[in-house]
Amino acid sequence: MYPITLNLKNKPVLIIGGGKIAARKIKGLLGEGADMTVISPILHKDIKQEMITWIQKEYEASDIRPQYQLIFACTDNNSLNEQILSDALPSQLVNVVSNKEKSDFYNMSMIKHKGIKIGITTEGASPKVTKETRIKLQEWLNKNEE
Known part of the structure; x- marks a missing residue:
């Protein structure tokens, strides 16, 4: 593994899922200045809605857009998380919270x-x-x- 630091300031990041794990990821990413979009029917109480763009709906493959360089599959459905990975473009890095072996990167x-x-x-x-x-x-x- 080669350690790197990414400059996420104003970079569009997509999180699919709005639960406890998503809340933890969002907090860290906001601390790095990322421009957060969250797709989820619900949001955990720890997610500050005013700090993100919330698209209140279920995930669809068309939600994967080229502007997102980092995508976090944070649902409580393992097969959906893997579908998100499959839907991602080759240029996008995906963190699958339910399967570290399939993730393109880990959080530190x-x-x-x-x-x-x-x-x-x-x-x-x-x-x-x-x-x-x-x-x-x-x-x-x-x-x-x-």
Whole structure:
């Protein structure tokens, strides 16, 4: 794996699904300045509707548009998530939350501290371990500030 950082500021990103996992992804992407579009019949209470473009409907293959470079398949239906991957264009990167092996990329848990960013990942194997590690490292950094 080759670590990279993407500049997502004002870049159109598509999330299909509006549940708890989508809410977590949206929060991080908004923090990076992404221009978020969410397609879902419902939105989780943690998704700030005023911060996204919400298309309130069920997913259809025609929702995949070329302007989306990153797509997150965040539904609670594994076969639909895989259909989204299949519908994507070859130039689009897709994160399938229900199947890390089929995902084109993984999210990293990020720490921003004094002008640096530190990324932590288990390559999709354990978001819980990633989160716990991020919290412990952030606490250590804060405790050891000069």
